[in-house]
Amino acid sequence: MTLLLGRRARLRWLHLIIGGALLMPYFLVGTVIVGSYRSGADVFSAPADQFAAFAFALPMAALTGLFPLVRPLSVAAARSLCGIPPGVLADGPARTRQARVRAAGWFTLHVALGGLVSGLTLAMIPFALTVMALPFSAAVRNSPMLGLPEALDRPWILALAPFAGLAMLLILAGCAAVAGAVLAGRAPVLLGPTPDDRLAAAERRAADLAVRNRLARELHDSVGHALSAVTLQAGAARRVLDSDPAFVREALAAIEETTRRTVGELDAVLGLLRRGEDEAHGPALDALDALLAHCGVPVAYTAEGDPELVPEAVSREAYRIVQEGLSNALRHGGSGTRVELRIAVDARELRLTMDNPLPGQAPAVRPGGGRGLRGITERAVLLGGSARSGPHTDGVWRITARLPLHHPGQENR
Structure with missing residues (x-):
C-alpha cells in the first residue's frame, strides 16, 4: 500500500498531474487542428478525436522542450517531486544540442504520461465514487447520466459495488505509481549530465x-x-x-x-x-x-x-x-x-x-x-x-x- 499511496507515490502523482496541466495548451491547439478536419463534430466527446488531438500535442510539446531553460525547471521539479537524490541530475540550462534533445525527451514523456494519468484521475475518481454510492442511493442508481442497465440493479451486484469502486481507485493509484516510477527511472538518463556537462x-x-x-x-x-x-x-x-x-x-x-x-x-x-x-x-x-x-x-x-x-x-x-x-x-x-x-x-x-x-x-x-x-x-x-x-x-x-x-x-x- 505504501508503494501505491505513500508519500513518494503521492508526490509523483502530483508531478504527473502537473504534466497534464502543462499538456493542456498543446492539447487545445491539437483539438483545433482536429476540429478543422471534422467540421460539425464534437471533438471533445469523441474518444478517437481526443487521441488524435493528443497525438498532435506531443510534437509541439517536444519542440518547446528544446529551449535551454526547460532543463533546469524540469530538474527542479524532478528533484522535489520524483525523489531523485542530489548530484544525479544536471545543473543549469541545456547548452548543447544533445542536452536539449534529452531535456525535450523528458518534457515530452512528462506531459504525455501526465496527460494520460490526469485524464484517468479526472474520469475514474468520480466514476468510482459513484459506483461505491450505488447501494446507498436510489437517486444515483436511477440517474439518467449513469444509465445503469436493469440487469445490474440486483442486490448481490449492488453489494459488490463498493468493492468494485475501491478496486478502480487502487487500479488508478497503481497506474499513477507505475507512470511515476517510469519518470523517475528515466530522469538520470534524460536530465542527467551529458559528457559535455561533465567536461x-x-x-x-x-x-x-x-x-x-x-x-x-x-x-x-x-x-x-x-x-x-x-x-x-x-x-x-x-x-x-x-x-x-x-x-x-x-x-x-x-x-x-x-x-x-x-x-x-x-x-x-x-x-x-x-x-x-x-x-x-x-x-x-x-x-x-x-x-x-x-x-x-x-x-x-x-x-x-x-x-x-x-x-x-x-x-x-x-x-x-x-x-x-x-x-x-x-x-x-x-x-x-x-x-x-x-x-x-x-x-x-x-x-x-x-x-x-x-x-x-x-x-x-x-x-x-x-x-x-x-x-x-x-x-x-x-x-x-x-x-x-x-x-x-x-x-x-x-x-x-x-x-x-x-x-x-x-x-x-
Whole structure:
C-alpha cells in the first residue's frame, strides 16, 4: 500500500498531474487542428478525436522542450517531486544540442504520461465514487447520466459495488505509481549530465583548484617570508639585547617594516578571497628594493636590462620567487647568510639567479615543508617558463628561473 499511496507515490502523482496541466495548451491547439478536419463534430466527446488531438500535442510539446531553460525547471521539479537524490541530475540550462534533445525527451514523456494519468484521475475518481454510492442511493442508481442497465440493479451486484469502486481507485493509484516510477527511472538518463556537462564541470573544478593553489602560494610566500625574517631578527636581537642596543634598534625597525608590508599583502590576498575574483594583485619588482632592505639577510643585487619591458604578471611572479628564495636562505643559513641576486631582462624573457651558501649542517626537516621551492617551479611553469633549485658548485645553493615576457596565459592572470 505504501508503494501505491505513500508519500513518494503521492508526490509523483502530483508531478504527473502537473504534466497534464502543462499538456493542456498543446492539447487545445491539437483539438483545433482536429476540429478543422471534422467540421460539425464534437471533438471533445469523441474518444478517437481526443487521441488524435493528443497525438498532435506531443510534437509541439517536444519542440518547446528544446529551449535551454526547460532543463533546469524540469530538474527542479524532478528533484522535489520524483525523489531523485542530489548530484544525479544536471545543473543549469541545456547548452548543447544533445542536452536539449534529452531535456525535450523528458518534457515530452512528462506531459504525455501526465496527460494520460490526469485524464484517468479526472474520469475514474468520480466514476468510482459513484459506483461505491450505488447501494446507498436510489437517486444515483436511477440517474439518467449513469444509465445503469436493469440487469445490474440486483442486490448481490449492488453489494459488490463498493468493492468494485475501491478496486478502480487502487487500479488508478497503481497506474499513477507505475507512470511515476517510469519518470523517475528515466530522469538520470534524460536530465542527467551529458559528457559535455561533465567536461564543463571538470574545467570549473580545475579552474577553482588553480585559484586556490595560487592563493595558497601567495600566502605561503608572503607570510612565510615575513615569519622567517621576524623570527631570525628577533632571535638575534635577543642575544645582543644588553651588548649592542644599536643592532637591536635596527632589528626592531626591520621587524616593523616587514610586518607592515606583510599585513598589506595579506589584506590584498584576503580581499581577493572575499571578492572571489582572480584579479591582478600583490607587489611586483618595483617593490623589490623595500623587500631587500628589510629581508633579514645582506643581499648583493645586480640588474640588467629595461624593467619597463616586464609585463605586470611576470613582474609579480618574479617578486614572489625572490621572496621565497630569501625565505629559503633565512631558514637554512640564518641572518648572517649573504645572498647574491641577479635579474636580467631582454626582449624575450626575464632571467633570475639567486645564490647563497649552503649551511654547514643539514637543515631540520619541517613537517609539510618544501612547498616554497615547489611553488617557485609552479609559478614559472604557469608563465610558460622554468625554474630549478638545488646545490651548485663550491657549497652554493642556487635558484634559477626563466620567465618568458609574453605567454598566452598571462593576459588572464
